[in-house]
Amino acid sequence: MKRNDLLAIGLMTFAMFLGAGNIIFPPFLGLQAGEAFLPAMLGFLITAVGLPALTLIVLGHLSHSNQLTSALPKPLAITFWVLLFTAIGPAFGMPRAVTVAYEMGIKPLVESDSLMVFSAGFVALTLILAFRPGKLVDYIGKVMTPLLVLLLLALAASAVIAPLDTLKVASAGYEMRPVTEGLIQGYMTMDAIAAVGFGWVIIKAILNKNGGNSRHLSGITVKVTLIYAVLMSACYLAMAYVGATSASVASEASNGGEILTLYVAEVFGVYGQYLLAAIIIMACLTTTVGLTNACAEYYRETFSTPFALTATIVVVLTGVVANFGLNQILAVSLPVILVLCPVAITLVLTAMCFSGAKRQSSHYRQSVYLASVATTLVFGGLDTLSILGMLPESVQPMLERYLPLYSAHASWLPPCLLVLVVGMVASRTNTASPSTENA
Structure with a gap:
């Protein structure tokens, strides 16, 4: 693959992940972490960048996103993918991007309520860019992302060259356990679930630019992921530093926006x-275009639904839901996302542990996958009930x-890892012979 194409796909990957939430979340962390800025960001980057990067690398090794669920019963696999793309697409992820783009980018500049007009224009532009998936790398990777990076550089450079304030005393738990708090906040970005969805687009883009040759897909995916990880880490660090040095003007702020x-x-x-409007709108647009393509790619490959039809339905629903307001759909969408995120990470971990086990029977692999997913669901x-405040205080x-890890909203992780370890140990004594596999 040409170096320019590799860089463009890496930039496209970075831009698709860089939604408004990724920009406005780190400043609040930086403000609260204060003098504990570096250890807090270390923890944050491990989960906010490390988990999505691991997901992309595993998907590249599998050579196709749907292999992530190939060991599951087909109805269960389809249910997972439909719920995932509905949640990160028209039910929550995309309407949130539209609403945030309006609230932070347009609303402060206009006097009247123009959400309906803005959302119609925003989703229309999303559809125009998404209608030609073969040009996605050119649109986002070679044009929109460099512009977005320049805008972010202007914001970050001002904080580094002439900070408004010095780092203050850490608060909100960061003074006692900054790394742990950073890990929790990074996990709560839930970019790992976005990585599972974006995998359909990224792998397709790599194959298109590589002439359909999947021979070096794994190695190319690692390089693309490295570009994404470096840029995203730099963006998170810059935005967090803006927040950490803004106490003199934003000490009473309740969020990164x-x-x-x-x-x-x-x-x-x-x-x-x-400047802020341009950054937010550009970041939201690259995300909605990427999510539209991810949804459409899945339905095209799984149900043979025309790409244009699915893309149109997705953006129309996005525009409608955005005008209902996120507060109303949050009650329905957030619990689904909170459950899907650990399930997605579990599937990635299971695939990483068992994807190379060619001699294991399909029945055994399915049993391990089902056991790990069931454990994670329980x-x-x-964790989901705890986050939503629905568990009794007693x-x-x-x-x-x-x-x-219950207090870190990750109580699912130790039992899931235990199931995987037991499965890997048991696999040494449950290897299927060729005759068993063919029976």
Whole structure:
């Protein structure tokens, strides 16, 4: 593959992940972490960048995203993918991008409520860019991403060259366990689930630029992932540093969006809002285009649904849901996403452990996959109920005492890893012979 194409796919991958949430989340972490900025960001990057990077590398090794669920019963595999693409697509992920783009980019500049007009234009532009999936790398990787990077560089450079304030004393738990708090916050970005969805687009883009040859797919995916990881880490560090040095103007801010708004107003004056609007709208647009393509690719390959038809349905539903307001759909979509995220990570871990086990019977592999997913669903369900505040207060102390990582909303991880370890040990004595496999 040509070096320019490799770089373009890496930039496209970075841009698809870089939604508004990825930009506005780190500043609040930086403001709270203060003097504990570096250890907090170390933890944050491990889960916010490390988990998606691991997912992409595993998908590249598998050579196709649907192999992630190939060991599961077909109805269960289809259910997982449909729920995933519905959640990160028109039910939650894409409408959130549209709404955030309007709230932070357009609303401060206009007096009337123009959400309906903006959302119609935004999804229309998304559809135009998504209609030619073969040009996705050129649109995003070679044009939109460099512009987005330049805009982010202007914001980051001002914080590094002339910071508004010094780092303050850490708060909100960062003073005692900054790395752990960073790990939790990075996990809660849930970019790992986005990586599973984006895998359909990224692998397709690599194959298209590589003439359909999958021979070096794994190695190319690693290089693409490295480009994404470096750029995303740099972006997270820069945005977090903006927040960490903004206490003088944003000490009372309740979220990263407020911090960025106050910061650009202080540093860039009247033009600051235009800079922030350009960054947010560009970031949201690259994300919605990527998600539209991911949804359409899945339905085209699985159900032979025309790409254009699926893409149109996805963006139309996105526009409709965005106008209902995210508060109303959050109650339905968030629990699904909170459950799907650990399931997606479990599938990645299981595939990483067993994808090379060619001699194992399909029945044995299916048993391991089902056991790991079932375990994750049970304990991940407890984490979800905890995050949503739906567990009785009386059981909280017991769960915190007996479930490792419960306070980090990852109580599913230890039992899942235990199932995988037992499965790997058992596989040494349950290797299928050729005759068994053919029986």
